[in-house]
Amino acid sequence: MALETNERVTVGAVFSGGKVRPAWFLWRGRKYAVGEVTFAWESKEGVARLQHFSVVSGGNVYALSYNPVECVWDLKGVEQDWRG
Amino acid sequence: MSRVILHIDMNAFFASVEQVANPKLRGKPIVVVGASHRTVITTASYEARAFGVKTGMTVPEAKKACPHVILVIGDNRKYTTASTRIMGIFGRYTPLVEVFSIDEAFLDVTHSCLLFGTGEEIARRIKADIKREVGLTCSVGVAPNKLLAKLASDMQKPDGLTVIPPERVSEVMETLPASELCGIGPGLTASLAALGIKTCGQLGRFSASALRTRFGIIGERLRLMGMGVDDSLVSPSDEEDEAKSVGHSMTLTRDTGDKDELSAHLLHLSEKVGRRMRRNNYLGDTVTLTIRYADFRTFSQSMRFKKPINDGMAIFLSAMKLFTPLRLAMKVRLVGVSVSGLVCDPMQVSLFAEDRKRAAVTEAMDMVNDRYGEFTVTWGTLLSRYNHKDVIAPAWRPTGVKRVEY
Numbered sequence: 381m382a383l384e385t386n387e388r389v390t391v392g393a394v395f396s397g398g399k400v401r402p403a404w405f406l407w408r409g410r411k412y413a414v415g416e417v418t419f420a421w422e423s424k425e426g427v428a429r430l431q432h433f434s435v436v437s438g439g440n441v442y443a444l445s446y447n448p449v450e451c452v453w454d455l456k457g458v459e460q461d462w463r464g
Numbered sequence: 465m466s467r468v469i470l471h472i473d474m475n476a477f478f479a480s481v482e483q484v485a486n487p488k489l490r491g492k493p494i495v496v497v498g499a500s501h502r503t504v505i506t507t508a509s510y511e512a513r514a515f516g517v518k519t520g521m522t523v524p525e526a527k528k529a530c531p532h533v534i535l536v537i538g539d540n541r542k543y544t545t546a547s548t549r550i551m552g553i554f555g556r557y558t559p560l561v562e563v564f565s566i567d568e569a570f571l572d573v574t575h576s577c578l579l580f581g582t583g584e585e586i587a588r589r590i591k592a593d594i595k596r597e598v599g600l601t602c603s604v605g606v607a608p609n610k611l612l613a614k615l616a617s618d619m620q621k622p623d624g625l626t627v628i629p630p631e632r633v634s635e636v637m638e639t640l641p642a643s644e645l646c647g648i649g650p651g652l653t654a655s656l657a658a659l660g661i662k663t664c665g666q667l668g669r670f671s672a673s674a675l676r677t678r679f680g681i682i683g684e685r686l687r688l689m690g691m692g693v694d695d696s697l698v699s700p701s702d703e704e705d706e707a708k709s710v711g712h713s714m715t716l717t718r719d720t721g722d723k724d725e726l727s728a729h730l731l732h733l734s735e736k737v738g739r740r741m742r743r744n745n746y747l748g749d750t751v752t753l754t755i756r757y758a759d760f761r762t763f764s765q766s767m768r769f770k771k772p773i774n775d776g777m778a779i780f781l782s783a784m785k786l787f788t789p790l791r792l793a794m795k796v797r798l799v800g801v802s803v804s805g806l807v808c809d810p811m812q813v814s815l816f817a818e819d820r821k822r823a824a825v826t827e828a829m830d831m832v833n834d835r836y837g838e839f840t841v842t843w844g845t846l847l848s849r850y851n852h853k854d855v856i857a858p859a860w861r862p863t864g865v866k867r868v869e870y
Contacts, residue, residue, distance in 0.1 A: 419485035419599070421545035426837040432541070434485040441486045459488070 383458040391453040412437040468583040470571040471605040471613035475622035477567035479509040484599040494534040548862040572698035611694035633692040638665035664690045711802025719758040719795035733801040738776035745809040747772035751782035754800035
């Protein structure tokens with residue numbers, strides 16, 4: 381990941397059919413529209429089953445994480461590629 | 465009635481998941497590596513494989529083969545989620561699913577054909593479901609048994625579908641090199657070649673008694689393999705034998721001979737083993753310590769105890785009884801702790817106050833860690849170890865005691 385971060389962000393999301401899908405997020409004063417959710421995965425943190433989303437916005441890739449117990453979203457990383 | 469068995473093998477699984485998650489990686493040579501600086505290549509994308517990059521290579525070796533290769537640090541949570549979803553898709557077509565590894569499974573669809581069509585049609589539907597729902601490709605082999613299904617899935621990669629119908633088995637086996645069969649490695653291939661056996665056809669026609677004389681009990685089995693015969697059943701994960709042991713190991717970020725540092729790792733591993741045992745209601749009476757030296761020499765020592773245990777500190781103290789007297793021959797690369805001799809925890813209340821206190825403390829710690837996450841409450845010496853990245857064990861399964869959360 382080019383930039384690993386762990387910042388609380390505001391996210392607009394669609395909850396439908398028992399699933400959640402991020403539609404946009406506010407990060408550092410700017411609004412980013414989610415063009416595509418490329419992959420979703422889960423992890424467990426105590427009782428919370430965190431839902432992670434890899435999303436594309438404006439040509440960049442962002443990793444968003446939703447904690448359904450605390451109802452909060454975090455931005456975990458930006459641009460998940462780099463050359464070693 | 466001939467059986468219809470599918471073997472499904474995900475293509476370059478970890479690398480493909482990363483390419484699905486990040487469109488910028490698609491079509492590029494990438495390798496998935498561990499977080500440690502001295503990690504090896506876990507999986508290479510097909511684009512990287514075209515340059516000769518292979519699983520097990522070191523990073524410098526991979527860069528030498530493909531200077532512009534992109535390194536991606538693996539995220540086990542993505543792979544276990546994808547695997548669980550894929551195994552769920554298999555379950556729509558048959559309850560007889562044997563999870564062979566995180567990215568491979570056998571399906572017995574013999575009795576599903578009435579509902580979903582031929583084996584080939586079921587394979588096409590599963591491939592389409594996986595592509596649509598998870599975004600990944602796989603190679604599928606369809607055949608009358610597991611041996612041939614696995615063979616068939618290896619014949620077309622990536623994104624292949626190969627059918628070996630019962631009437632074509634002899635023809636396929638006749639010229640097929642024996643080394644292509646699952647279970648016949650380089651050593652066995654050389655031993656067979658010394659007998660003049662190079663193809664499966666030759667193996668199937670070879671004298672059974674001569675094979676028994678040379679290879680013992682597996683001689684007859686080898687002959688049947690050469691004929692393409694395999695009666696082994698597809699064993700669903702929930703029908704697998706009870707777990708025989710629960711263990712964790714870790715490759716250290718750097719080799720060390722420091723016994724204090726190593727004992728901290730052992731405590732961490734013991735805690736993880738204990739947590740998984742308690743979560744699945746197991747107790748065990750044998751603790752095994754595994755050490756791998758920097759030169760990859762590996763040895764294990766076990767100790768059996770009168771009383772079965774499952775709390776991390778008791779496991780650690782048992783492991784330390786094995787570790788403390790050891791005189792390390794050189795620096796250590798990997799340490800492991802496992803507990804075997806498993807029995808189901810009868811939840812008996814101990815007669816001794818000391819034991820009851822310890823059980824109460826462990827239960828309280830489990831409750832906090834269940835609620836707030838692993839190692840939220842732990843031993844002071846482990847606080848700095850919380851962020852250690854685990855490697856997916858080959859034995860990982862989507863359910864049961866073999867499921868490990870990452």
